[in-house]
Every structure is written in C-alpha cells, then in structure tokens.
Amino acid sequence: MKLFTSLLRTPSFVLGFGLFFATLLFALLGPLFVHVDVSTRVGLAFTPPSRAHWLGTDHLGVDMVSLLIAGLRSSLYVGFLAGTVATFVGTLIGLYGGYKGGLIDDVLTVGTNLFLVIPSLIVLILLSSSIENGRSLTLIALIIGCTTWTWSARAVRAQSSSLRGRDHVSLARINGYGTLGIVLLHIMPYLLSYIFMVFILQTATGILSEASISMLGLGPYDSISLGKILNEAIRNEALTDGAWWAFAPAMVLITVIVFALYIINTSLEGVFNPRLRK
Amino acid sequence: MLNQYPTLKHILGRAGWYFVTFLVAVTINFFLPRLGDANPVDTMMAKVSAGLDTASAKEKEESYLKEFGLVELDPSGHVQRDAQGKPVRTTLASQFANYVGMSLRGDLGSSILQHPKRVSEIIKAALPWTLALQLPTIVFGWLLGNVLGALAAYKRGVFDQLMYPMALLASAIPAFCFGILLVYVFGIRLEWFPAVGGYDDGLSPALSRQFIASASYYYVLPFLSVFLIVVGGQAIGMRSMCIYELGTDYVKYAKLLGVKESKILFYMFRNAMLPQLTGLALALGTMVGGALITEMIFSYPGLGMAVLTAIQGNDYPLITGCTLLVTVTVLIANFSVDILVGILDPRIRAAQRTGK
Numbered sequence: 041m042k043l044f045t046s047l048l049r050t051p052s053f054v055l056g057f058g059l060f061f062a063t064l065l066f067a068l069l070g071p072l073f074v075h076v077d078v079s080t081r082v083g084l085a086f087t088p089p090s091r092a093h094w095l096g097t098d099h100l101g102v103d104m105v106s107l108l109i110a111g112l113r114s115s116l117y118v119g120f121l122a123g124t125v126a127t128f129v130g131t132l133i134g135l136y137g138g139y140k141g142g143l144i145d146d147v148l149t150v151g152t153n154l155f156l157v158i159p160s161l162i163v164l165i166l167l168s169s170s171i172e173n174g175r176s177l178t179l180i181a182l183i184i185g186c187t188t189w190t191w192s193a194r195a196v197r198a199q200s201s202s203l204r205g206r207d208h209v210s211l212a213r214i215n216g217y218g219t220l221g222i223v224l225l226h227i228m229p230y231l232l233s234y235i236f237m238v239f240i241l242q243t244a245t246g247i248l249s250e251a252s253i254s255m256l257g258l259g260p261y262d263s264i265s266l267g268k269i270l271n272e273a274i275r276n277e278a279l280t281d282g283a284w285w286a287f288a289p290a291m292v293l294i295t296v297i298v299f300a301l302y303i304i305n306t307s308l309e310g311v312f313n314p315r316l317r318k
Numbered sequence: 319m320l321n322q323y324p325t326l327k328h329i330l331g332r333a334g335w336y337f338v339t340f341l342v343a344v345t346i347n348f349f350l351p352r353l354g355d356a357n358p359v360d361t362m363m364a365k366v367s368a369g370l371d372t373a374s375a376k377e378k379e380e381s382y383l384k385e386f387g388l389v390e391l392d393p394s395g396h397v398q399r400d401a402q403g404k405p406v407r408t409t410l411a412s413q414f415a416n417y418v419g420m421s422l423r424g425d426l427g428s429s430i431l432q433h434p435k436r437v438s439e440i441i442k443a444a445l446p447w448t449l450a451l452q453l454p455t456i457v458f459g460w461l462l463g464n465v466l467g468a469l470a471a472y473k474r475g476v477f478d479q480l481m482y483p484m485a486l487l488a489s490a491i492p493a494f495c496f497g498i499l500l501v502y503v504f505g506i507r508l509e510w511f512p513a514v515g516g517y518d519d520g521l522s523p524a525l526s527r528q529f530i531a532s533a534s535y536y537y538v539l540p541f542l543s544v545f546l547i548v549v550g551g552q553a554i555g556m557r558s559m560c561i562y563e564l565g566t567d568y569v570k571y572a573k574l575l576g577v578k579e580s581k582i583l584f585y586m587f588r589n590a591m592l593p594q595l596t597g598l599a600l601a602l603g604t605m606v607g608g609a610l611i612t613e614m615i616f617s618y619p620g621l622g623m624a625v626l627t628a629i630q631g632n633d634y635p636l637i638t639g640c641t642l643l644v645t646v647t648v649l650i651a652n653f654s655v656d657i658l659v660g661i662l663d664p665r666i667r668a669a670q671r672t673g674k
Contacts, residue, residue: 156600
C-alpha cells in the first residue's frame with residue numbers, strides 16, 4: 041500500500057502508466073466504438089482523413105483506424121507473449137546459475153554472454169527467413185522471446201548470486217530444501233520487484249523487435265501489426281505520396297507504448313531502490 | 319609466465335573467447351536457415367527453368383547442385399551417382415564442414431538473385447557504406463552522450479530537467495520511426511536533404527571531390543537518425559551512473575576539501591566511464607541492428623539494404639553472408655572495446671605495476 045501511494049506520487053510513473061493504460065484501452069475497447077474492418081476497401085488508395093474515416097485509408101483503401109486498432113492489438117499481444125517468454129527463460133537461467141555457482145554457473149554465463157554478443161536481430165532474421173510458410177503472430181512472439189532473454193538472464197544472475205550467501209538461504213539449505221525450493225521460495229521473492237521491471241523492459245523489446253522484423257518484410261502472415269502497417273506504407277510509397285496518415289499514427293503508437301514502458305520502468309526503479317530517491 | 323603481463327593475458331583470454339563465439343555464430347548461420355525446407359537450387363530452378371526442355375533443365379540443376387556443394391563429387395570433379403543415376407546428396411555434416419572452411423577463407427558462396435556474382439563481392443561493395451555510417455555515429459554518439467549525461471547529473475537544475483526527458487524520448491523512439499520521420503519532414507516535405515540513396519544517381523563511387531560532396535550531402539539524414547538515439551541512450555546511462563558516483567565518499571571528501579569542480583567532474587567521469595564502456599559492448603548488437611533498419615529506410619547502399627533485397631528475393635546465401643559479416647563486425651567491435659577496458663581499467667594496470 042505504501043509502495044502504491046509512493047508510486048502515485050511519482051509524476052513520471054503517473055505519466056507512463058496513464059499513457060500505457062490509454063493505448064491499452066484503445067486496443068481493447070476500440071472495437072466497441074469503431075467498426076473494425078480490415079478487409080473491405082472503403083475508399084480510394086491513400087484517401088486523406090475525413091469525417092467518415094478519421095485517419096484516411098491505406099494503399100488499398102482500407103480504413104486506417106481499423107488497421108491501427110487491429111495492429112495495436114497484435115503488437116501488444118506479441119509484446120506480452122515475447123516479454124513473458126523472455127522473462128521466464130532469463131529469470132530461470134539467471135536464478136539457477138546465480139544460486140548454484142561453480143561449473144553450472146560458468147557454463148550458463150558463457151552461453152548467455154555468447155548470445156548477448158551475437159545481435160538478436162540477426163538471429164531473428166535467420167530464424168524468421170527460414171520459416172517461409174506459417175509465420176504466425178504467436179510463432180513470431182515465441183521466436184522473439186527465445187532470442188531476447190539474454191540480458192535479463194545476466195541481470196538476474198548478478199542479483200541472485202549476491203543472495204546465495206545470505207543466512208536465510210543457508211538455513212533453508214541445512215533444513216533440507218532442494219535447489220528448486222530454495223530458488224523459488226527463498227531467492228525469487230527478494231527479486232520479484234526486479235523481475236517485474238525486467239518483464240516491462242522485455243515487453244518493450246518484444247514490441248520493438250516485432251516492428252523491426254516486420255519492417256524487413258518478415259512479419260506475420262495472419263495478422264496486421266504496427267510494424268506491418270509501417271512496412272506496407274513504405275513499400276507502397278506513402279512517404280513520397282505525402283500520405284502521412286498511413287504511417288505517422290502507427291509510429292506514434294509504437295513510440296508512445298515504448299516510451300511509457302521505459303518511464304514506468306525508471307520510476308519503479310526509483311521507488312524500489314531507495315538509493316536513487318532524492 | 320603470462321601473469322607478469324596482465325593486459326596481454328586479458329587480451330589473449332578475450333581473443334580465445336571471441337573465437338569460440340565466432341564459431342557459434344558460424345554454426346547458427348549454417349543451421350538456422352536449414353531449419354526450413356527452402357532449398358537454393360529449387361529457388362534458382364524456379365527462376366531459370368521456364369523455356370528449358372527436361373534434359374537441359376536437369377543439366378542446369380546439376381550444375382547448381384554442384385556449385386552450392388549439395389552433391390558428392392568424385393575425385394575428377396564429376397557428380398557421383400547412385401544406382402538409379404540420381405546425384406548423391408552430401409550429408410549435412412560434410413556441408414557444414416565445407417561451410418566452416420569456406421567462411422574461414424572469406425568465401426561466402428554465390429548469390430541467387432544476382433546469380434554468377436559472389437556474395438563476398440556484393441558485401442565488399444556494401445560494407446564501406448555501413449562502416450562509414452555506423453562507426454562515427456556510435457563513437458561520437460557515445461562520447462557526446464556521456465558528456466551530456468555527466469553534466470546533467472552534476473549540474474541538476476534546469477539543464478537536467480530539460481535534458482533528461484529529451485534523452486528519454488530520444489532513446490525510446492525506435493530507430494526506424496525516427497528515420498521515417500526525418501525522411502518525410504526533411505527529405506520530402508521541406509526537401510532540404512535527399513530522402514533516399516547514398517549519392518547522386520549520375521555518379522559512381524570514386525574518390526573524386528564531386529562524389530564525396532554528394533555522398534556527404536546524402537549522409538546527413540541517416541547519420542542524424544542514428545546519432546541522436548545513441549546520444550540519448552548513453553546520456554541516460556551516464557546520468558544515473560554519475561548520480562551514483564556523486565553519493566560516494568571520494569566525491570563528498572573532495573568537495574569538503576574544496577577541490578575544483580572541474581577536477582571532481584574529471585574524476586567522476588573517469589570512474590563512471592568504465593561501466594559505460596562495458597555497457598557499450600553489450601549494447602553494440604542492438605545499435606547495429608537498429609542502424610541496419612535505418613539503412614533500409616534511407617535505401618542507403620550498405621549491408622542493411624543488401625539484407626532487405628536478399629530477404630525479399632529469398633536469396634539465402636546473401637542473407638547468411640550478410641548476417642555472418644554483421645556478427646563478425648559486432649564481434650570485432652566488442653573485442654576492441656574489451657581491450658580498451660583492459661587498458662583503461664586501473665585494477666588491471668595496477669596488477670601490472672606490482673607484477674602480481
């Protein structure tokens with residue numbers, strides 16, 4: 041409760057959370073107010089915004105507001121799914137390696153560092169381009185989650201190895217708890233706030249990664265995402281035609297979500313870490 | 319014996335580690351594209367088989383199979399055949415061995431899309447553009463970002479209140495969004511700078527004054543779109559690093575002693591710089607990835623554009639060639655940063671002096 045009030049007193053948290061909540065509402069409740077239809081051509085290509093279609097149409101003449109709502113929904117879905125997978129894998133490896141120490145830790149650390157240095161976008165490109173058919177939104181999210189977990193593993197490992205020497209952990213070991221029990225019951229609770237922050241950043245990374253590979257033309261075949269809207273707009277000369285409504289709203293949405301998640305993260309850091317408080 | 323030269327020991331250790339990483343990268347580059355069922359020879363055949371009769375199509379296919387190392391050859395260089403007269407496919411293991419050998423020699427095979435052309439030739443033409451764009455942006459962006467971050471932490475007040483949100487926003491804008499924005503506003507609306515390309519259409523790359531002038535004009539927008547983002551990200555990191563340093567005893571003590579402000583700032587900067595340098599090594603991969611996508615938006619003639627055309631044309635040898643090269647470049651950059659850390663880290667230097 042105290043944590044909650046101190047969060048509400050942090051202006052950057054209120055701003056970040058407000059922005060994020062607004063985009064979430066737009067994605068979830070949008071279809072209740074606007075008729076979402078991403079397959080019917082309602083006008084000519086690149087019709088400018090009008091009263092009937094607030095943000096005009098895309099290169100095929102499909103309503104942009106519909107596309108944006110659909111795209112936002114898939115981008116958030118990818119972000120959450122990829123963020124969950126990456127946080128799960130990273131936390132598991134980090135907690136285990138940090139607690140165990142010794143050879144297992146060394147092996148896990150070397151592995152993590154290896155994939156930290158090899159750019160994840162490169163692995164994403166290689167994986168996505170090899171799956172030519174059936175690149176669904178869920179599969180893309182899973183691939184992203186499996187390539188971006190590295191830095192969270194590293195961060196969690198550092199925290200968990202600093203806890204392994206604590207008295208309560210030794211006590212649990214003497215009492216006969218197994219590794220899994222100690223890691224889950226005696227180490228993870230201390231890091232929950234930290235893991236939550238990792239999850240927020242991983243979600244942002246997931247949304248950005250999806251947009252990046254969709255820009256390369258490796259996007260999902262089964263749905264519209266914000267990155268795919270941008271890719272289609274650029275491929276169909278929206279820039280040179282001056283059709284700003286075909287790409288600017290999608291850009292704003294991606295930037296707003298990522299910015300909101302970043303400042304939620306920094307404000308949480310300020311609340312959880314007393315050293316950063318003024 | 320090496321213990322007497324800790325810096326050298328550090329460098330050798332890192333070199334060994336990076337070689338292992340390189341081998342892993344080569345392995346990934348080989349196996350990931352083979353997860354799918356795409357086959358370069360089928361792609362090629364789909365392109366050229368139209369209008370060929372069965373016999374000559376078969377001949378063509380075999381010459382491709384030979385070229386991509388997919389069939390076993392007998393010692394005289396002919397395709398080996400099984401009892402039915404079908405060519406014998408090489409095993410995945412021997413393909414892999416062949417691939418590693420070729421990669422180590424710098425041979426990346428031939429492109430499908432621009433067929434007889436070698437991948438290494440295409441990359442050789444694209445690499446200078448990518449290096450010219452990315453090296454200065456990352457190095458100068460890192461420097462400027464750190465100076466701004468340290469100043470913001472030290473001065474606080476209005477400077478900090480203005481700089482921090484701006485840096486936060488700059489680092490949150492995805493590189494490609496910022497690129498699109500710059501292209502649209504300054505390239506297409508205002509027409510201050512050329513929107514796409516690397517140099518004027520009529521020119522060809524040469525070391526003439528005219529070409530360099532044209533290339534620098536085209537350089538401005540892509541440079542800015544990556545540079546500002548790097549500056550923002552680094553400034554944020556340095557700021558929080560310096561806020562932490564400000565709370566340490568040595569800074570408090572120096573302040574009490576009345577040491578000059580610029581001197582304290584210098585000490586602080588030096589101490590905060592090392593973790594920032596390590597941070598740079600970790601962030602390099604992401605930065606390079608972002609810059610590659612920026613290249614595509616600007617149709618800059620670098621590796622990013624090569625990857626994009628390769629992906630659109632299912633040109634697997636070119637995709638893997640580019641990804642391998644990008645990985646190797648990132649590894650080399652990381653290695654250089656690591657060596658720099660080894661030289662700058664006072665703990666490693668101190669060990670050298672005392673001979674421990």
